[in-house]
Amino acid sequence: MTLYPIGGFGHNAFMFLMGLVSYYAAGIAGLGTVVASIVITGSRVMDAITDPIIGVVLDKTNGKFGKVRPALLIAYVLMAASTLLLFFTNHLVPDGLRLIYFIALYFVFIIGYAMSQIALNIGNTILTNDPEQRPLFGGLTMIYTMVFYTAAAVYLSYYLTGKYGGYTNVGLFQEMTISTIIIAGIAYALAIIGISSKDRSENYGTGKNSEPIRIKEIWPLLKNNRPLQMFVVAASIDKLSLQIAGNQIVNVMLFGIVLRNYTLLGTTNAIAMIPNILVLVFGIRYSMKFGSKKGFVIATWACLISYSLLFLLLWLGEPQQIRMDNMGFMTISFLSLYLIGGSVRYVGAGLMLPMLADVIDYSTYTTNRFAPGLISSVYAFIDKGVSSLQQTFVGIMLAFIGFKTAFPDVNTPYSSKIFWMTMFLSFGVMLLAWIITLIAMKFYELDKARMIEIQEEIETRRQAVT
Template sequence: METTVNEVKTAKESRYRRAKTWQIGAFALNNSATNVFYYLMLFVSYYATGVVGLGTVIVSTLITMSRMWDGITDPIIGLWIDKTDGKMGKFRPFMILGFTVMTIITLLMFFTTHLVPQNLRLIYFIILYLVFIVGYTFQTACTKAGQTVLTNDPQQRPLFSTFDMSYTSLIFAGAAVYVSNYMVPKHGGFTESFFHEFVITVIIIAGVMTALAVIGLWEKDRTENFGTGGVQKQIKLKDMFNIIKGNRPLQMLIVAASTDKLAQTVSGNSIVMVMLFGIIIGDYGVFGSISAITMIPVLILIQIGTRYARKFGSKKALVVSTWLCIGLYSGMFLLLWLGDPSQIRMTDMNAMSLAFVTLYILGTGVRNISGGIVIPMIPDVSDYEVYKNDRYAPGVMGTIFSFVDKMISSLGQTIIGLLLASIGFKEVFPSVDTPATSQIFWITMLLFVGLMILGWIASLIAMKFYELDDKRMAEIQTELNDRRDAQKAATEQ
C-alpha cells in the first residue's frame, strides 16, 4: 500500500517542472534587488527638493509623469524579452542589464544633479529618472516572467512568495532602522552626504542579490522550458490588446493588485511615515525601533500565510489575508483617533504603545501576505494564456500587468503632493520638526489607512471573478503537460 501511495505521489509530481528550493530562494532575490533600489527612490523627493532645490509640487508631478513613462515602456520591454532566446537564455541578460543601468543612473543622479547649473537641473533630473525607470523595468519584468520557467507546480509556486516576502520584510524593516536610527542622526537629515552613502550601500547590496538571482535561474532559463517546449508563436505589439481583452483572470488580477499597489505606494511613502511617526506620534525613532521588532513576527506570519496558499491556493490566501488587513487597519485607525498617539513609545510599553505595536506588527505581516501572494499568480495567468490561446508570452504578460499597475500607482506621489499642498505644504514637505495639527492627523489617516481599505475592497470584488483557484490550475497544468508530451513525441518521430 505504501509503494502504491509513493508511486501515485511520484506520478503526480512528474506532471510538473519543479525547481530545487534553493533555486526558488535565490531567484526571489531578483525582486529584492529591485526593491533595494525602489527603497532608495522613495527618498528621491527629499533629494530633489532639499538638495537640488526643486519645488514639492513640481517634483511630485514629475515623478507621476515618470511612472506613466514606466508603464508605457513596460509592454515594449516585455515584447523584447519574449523575442529573446540566446546563449544566456531569455531572462538573465535583462536581469544583468537592468542592474547595470540602475547603478550608473543612481550614481549620476545623486552625485551630480545638484552640481548642474540651476537652469538645467530640472531637465537633467528628468532624463536620468526616465532612464532609471527603463533599467528598473528590465529587471522587474524578469521577476514576474521568469517564474514560468522556474516551476509550474501550483503547490510550489507560492514558495516563491515565502522567500520573496521574507526578503522584502527584512529589507524594508532593516532599511527603516538603517535610515531612521543610523543615517539620519549621522548626517543630520536628508543631506548630500546622506544620499552619497545611501547610494553606495544600495548598489553593493543589490549587486550581490542580482548575482545570486542569475545563478538561481541558470539551469531553468532554457528553450525547452518556454511554453510547451516547441517553436513559439511570435508575439506582436497588437497581440497585447487581444491578451488583455481575452484573459479575464489577468483583468481581475490587475484590478486587485493595482488598487492595492496605489494604496501601499501612498501608505508606505517616506513622507507619510514622517508624518505618522515624526509628527503625530512625535518620535521618528519609533519607526526604526518598531520596524526592527516587527521583523521576526512578520516572518512567522509570512510562513503561515504562504503555507496556507500552498495548501488552499493563492486565490483563497489573497482573499482571507485581505479581509484580515481591513480589520487590522481599521483597528489601528480607531486606536490613533480615539487614543493618544503621543503616548506611543518603545521605551514605555503602556497600554497605548502595546496596542499600537501589536496592531502594527499584525497589520504589516498580513499586508505583506496579501501584497506578495500576487506575484506567483502572474505566472498562473501566463500559463492560462498558453492553455487558452497557445501564446507563451511571459514578458508581455508580466509587463501588461505592470503597465496598468504602474499607471494607476503612479498617482501616489501626486495624491500626497496635492493633499499636502491643500493644507499649506506647497514648497517643502512636513518634517519631524513640523508641529502636529488636526489637519495633518486626518490627511495622514487618509493616506496611511483610508486608501488602503479602499484598495482592499476593490481586491475582494475582483477576486469574485477570478477563476484560477488551486483546482483550476491543476487542470490547466495537466493539459499543458499533455500538449508538451505530444509535441515532444512528434518532434522525435
C-alpha cells in the same frame, strides 16, 4: 529556488532608494515639492510605450543565455548608473538644465526598473509550474523583502538621519546610493545564478512549440483574459494604496509628528521581523494547501480588519502615549495591531507573484502563446505607474493643507490637519483599496483546482512535442 527570489531584494533596494528622490529633488536640487512630484509622474508617461516593447522583446529573446539573465544584468547597470549620476551630480548642474537632467536620468532609471520587473516575473513563471510550489517562492520573495526593508528602515532612521541630521544633507542620499548599488549588485548576481538551470527554451510555456506573440495580437490577448483583468484591478489598487501608506513622507508624518517618535519606525520594523516571518510562513502553507487565490482573499480580510482597528485606536486614543518606555494600553495595542496588519500585508503581497505566474499560464493555456514578458509588462507598467501616482497624490494632498514649498519633517508641529491627513494617507486609502480588491477577486477564476487543470493541459502539450 531559494536563490532566485533574492533578485527581488535588489529590485526593492532600488525602489526604496528612489522613495527618497522627492526629498532630494525638492530640498537638494531645488525643484520644489509639487514640481518634483509632478515630474516623477510625468517622466513615466512613456511607460505606456516602453513597457510593452520591453515585454515583447523579452518574449522573443531566446539566446545562448536565455531570456532572464541578460535582462537582469542590463537592468542593474541602467539603474545603478542613473541613480549614481542623479544623487551625485543633479544638484551641481546649472539651474536652467537641472530639471531636464533630472527627467533624463529618471527616465533611464524607469527603463531599467521595468526591465528588472518584467525579467523577474518571467523567471518566476519558468522556475516552477506547480500550484503548490508557487506560493513558496512568493513567500521566499517576501521574506527577503522583509529582511531588506527592516534593515533599510533601521539604517535610514537610526544611522543616516542621525549622521547627516535629516534629509537636507546631500551626503545622506549619496551614502544610501552607494549602499544600494552594492547590495543590489550582490542580489542580482545570486538571482542570475539561481535561474541559470531553468532559463532555457524547453521551460518556456508549452516548450518549443509555443508561438511567439506578435504586436497586433497584444490587445486581443489582454482583452480576452478575464483573470488578468481582475488581477490588474486588485494589484494596481493594492499597490497604489500600499505605496501611499509606505511613502517616506507619510511615515515621517505618522511616526515623527502624530506619534512624536520617529525612531519608533525602525524599532517596530525590527520587532516585526520575527512575527512577520511566522505569519508569512503560516499564510504561505495555507495557500499551498488551498491555493493562492484563497490565501490572498483571507489575507485581504485580515488587513481590512486590523487596520480599521488601528485607525480607531489612534483616533479615539492618545497617540503620543505610544512609546517603548511606556508599555500601557496604547503602546501594547498599537504594536499588536501594527504588527498583525503588517504581517498579513506581507502574506497578500507575497501571493501577488504566484498569481501573476498563474495568469501567464492561463494565457498560454487559452492561446498557446507564451507571453510572460508582455503580461509582466502590464504589471510592471502598473507597478511604476502607481508608484509615481502615489508621489503626486501625496504631494497634492500635502499642498492642500499648506505644504507647498517643503514637505513635513520630524520638526513639523502637530495639528489636527496633520493628524487627519496622516490617517487618510496611512490607513484610509488602504481600507478603500482592500474593499475594491475583494470585489475583484469575486470574478477571478484561478483557484487551486482550476490551476491544476491548466497545468495538466500545458504539460500534455509540452510532452506532445518532446
